[in-house]
Every structure is written in structure tokens, then in C-alpha cells.
Amino acid sequence: MTKRQGEVLDAALALLVSDDESLTMTAVARRASCSKETLYKWFGGRDGLLTATVQWQAAKVRAVPLDPQTLDRGRLEASLIGFATDWLTVLSGETSIALNRLAVGHAGSDRRDLGAIVLENGPAAMRQRLGSVLEAGRRAGLLSFSETGEAFSTFFGLTVRDTQIRLLLGERPTLDAAGIERAARTATQQFFVLFGTSEQVGPCARRTPPSGA
Known part of the structure; x- marks a missing residue:
């Protein structure tokens, strides 16, 4: 996990715990100041992003x-x-x-x-x-x-x-x-x-x- 990926996952965690209905690729990209294309490349989709976010916290x-x-x-x-x-x-x-x-x-x-x-x-x-x-x-x-x-x-x-x-x-x-x-x-x-x-x-x-x- 790169530093930038960790920052994105921290942003996803913050978004998830503030309002889980807003955990979309668009919302995470906006909060983390990155492109949706980058998110899809790294995590494959919302389920992959959710999994990586939980793994990041557990790590x-x-x-x-x-x-x-x-x-x-x-x-x-x-x-x-x-x-x-x-x-x-x-x-x-x-x-x-x-x-x-x-x-x-x-x-x-x-x-x-x-x-x-x-x-x-x-x-x-x-x-x-x-x-x-x-x-x-x-x-x-x-x-x-x-x-x-x-x-x-x-x-x-x-x-x-x-x-x-x-x-x-x-x-x-x-x-x-x-x-x-x-x-x-x-x-x-x-x-x-x-x-x-x-x-x-x-x-x-x-x-x-x-x-x-």
C-alpha cells in the first residue's frame, strides 16, 4: 500500500463513518481529490474499495x-x-x-x-x-x-x-x-x-x- 493509497482509504473511512450512503466511487474521488479512474484501477469497484478500507483499518x-x-x-x-x-x-x-x-x-x-x-x-x-x-x-x-x-x-x-x-x-x-x-x-x-x-x-x-x- 502506497502512501497515496493509504490517504485515499483514510478518506473513504471518514466518508463511510460519516454517511455510508455516500460511499460511492464519485464521492470518494471527490473527498480524496483523485480521479474515479484511479480508484477503479486500484480497487476495481465499490466492493473492492470497501474491502481495502476495512483491511486498511484492521492492518x-x-x-x-x-x-x-x-x-x-x-x-x-x-x-x-x-x-x-x-x-x-x-x-x-x-x-x-x-x-x-x-x-x-x-x-x-x-x-x-x-x-x-x-x-x-x-x-x-x-x-x-x-x-x-x-x-x-x-x-x-x-x-x-x-x-x-x-x-x-x-x-x-x-x-x-x-x-x-x-x-x-x-x-x-x-x-x-x-x-x-x-x-x-x-x-x-x-x-x-x-x-x-x-x-x-x-x-x-x-x-x-x-x-x-
């Missing part, structure tokens, strides 16, 4: 590739904390809140395109992205779980809790950057308690008490 939640051969507890923990921090930051942003509200509305109507796109490129994409990190941790002997999907769902629950539903129902975001980082660290520590192995080394590792303790 703000980053997952650092990890090598199981060199992975240790510290690197895995940092990766999970970073992922959780990005996740909570994006979810609590005005753009994601508005976008998810629109997607829920579309899912219950004849216009189900946005709901399906958000489902496929939001939660499903997050599952795949984080799944590779969790698998690397399991192959390195730092995590133990039977199903990647189960581990993902647990991490999702520990990280998001009821934050998303409260925001969708109108509650204003209450966590600042420091609060989001604390929540991400807490979720990661709780995740290691549930799925960490005795091979891990770090503040959440299971330690054998000293003799006589």
Missing part, C-alpha cells in the same frame, strides 16, 4: 513474525502485548466504533455487504494473524494448547473483555494510552497463566519455591 493491529527456533518468553510476551495494545487502540477509536456499528446494521438488513466484509477482514483476519504468533509460541515450547482457535478466543476474551460491546452501545472510551497498555499487559499475563509452559522464563513464569519455603 493497524500488527503482528510481528516470530521464529520458533530463536523465540524466547520475552519476545513472545512483547509480541502479544504489542498486538493487544494495537487491538484495543483500534477498537476504541471513533473510526472503528462507527465502522462496526454500520457493519452490524448491514448484517441485519438486505445490505449485508459491509457486515460480511468486516467479519472476513476483521475478526477472521485477526484470528489468522495472531494464530501464527501463537503457533510459533507453541512450537517453541512456550505455550501449550490443543486448538489454535481456542487459544485465540481466550486471548480475545482476556484482551477485549466487554469493551467492544460497551462502545458499540454508546459508552465513551475511558482508557488512555497508558490504560490500554496496562490492560494489554494484564491480558497477556493472564494468558500465560492459562497456556504458558514450564519452559518460559519471565515475570509470569511458574517458579519452583525455594527449599524450606
Whole structure:
């Protein structure tokens, strides 16, 4: 994604969350100061533009590739904390809140395109992205779980809790950057308690008490 394409997608997001009825190629071209021909060349049409817009928003939640051969507890923990921090930051942003509200509305109507796109490129994409990190941790002997999907769902629950539903129902975001980082660290520590192995080394590792303790 080029810088210019990112600017166009930001313009499409702003237009989408302000009035989804106006998300036409003409409206986006006008708002982004580019030609419709360029939009069609880049995205192929409105559905392609919608998909790219949702993917652009979801891409703000980053997952650092990890090598199981060199992975240790510290690197895995940092990766999970970073992922959780990005996740909570994006979810609590005005753009994601508005976008998810629109997607829920579309899912219950004849216009189900946005709901399906958000489902496929939001939660499903997050599952795949984080799944590779969790698998690397399991192959390195730092995590133990039977199903990647189960581990993902647990991490999702520990990280998001009821934050998303409260925001969708109108509650204003209450966590600042420091609060989001604390929540991400807490979720990661709780995740290691549930799925960490005795091979891990770090503040959440299971330690054998000293003799006589």
C-alpha cells in the first residue's frame, strides 16, 4: 500500500463513518481529490474499495513474525502485548466504533455487504494473524494448547473483555494510552497463566519455591 493509497482509504473511512450512503466511487474521488479512474484501477469497484478500507483499518493491529527456533518468553510476551495494545487502540477509536456499528446494521438488513466484509477482514483476519504468533509460541515450547482457535478466543476474551460491546452501545472510551497498555499487559499475563509452559522464563513464569519455603 502506497502512501497515496493509504490517504485515499483514510478518506473513504471518514466518508463511510460519516454517511455510508455516500460511499460511492464519485464521492470518494471527490473527498480524496483523485480521479474515479484511479480508484477503479486500484480497487476495481465499490466492493473492492470497501474491502481495502476495512483491511486498511484492521492492518493497524500488527503482528510481528516470530521464529520458533530463536523465540524466547520475552519476545513472545512483547509480541502479544504489542498486538493487544494495537487491538484495543483500534477498537476504541471513533473510526472503528462507527465502522462496526454500520457493519452490524448491514448484517441485519438486505445490505449485508459491509457486515460480511468486516467479519472476513476483521475478526477472521485477526484470528489468522495472531494464530501464527501463537503457533510459533507453541512450537517453541512456550505455550501449550490443543486448538489454535481456542487459544485465540481466550486471548480475545482476556484482551477485549466487554469493551467492544460497551462502545458499540454508546459508552465513551475511558482508557488512555497508558490504560490500554496496562490492560494489554494484564491480558497477556493472564494468558500465560492459562497456556504458558514450564519452559518460559519471565515475570509470569511458574517458579519452583525455594527449599524450606
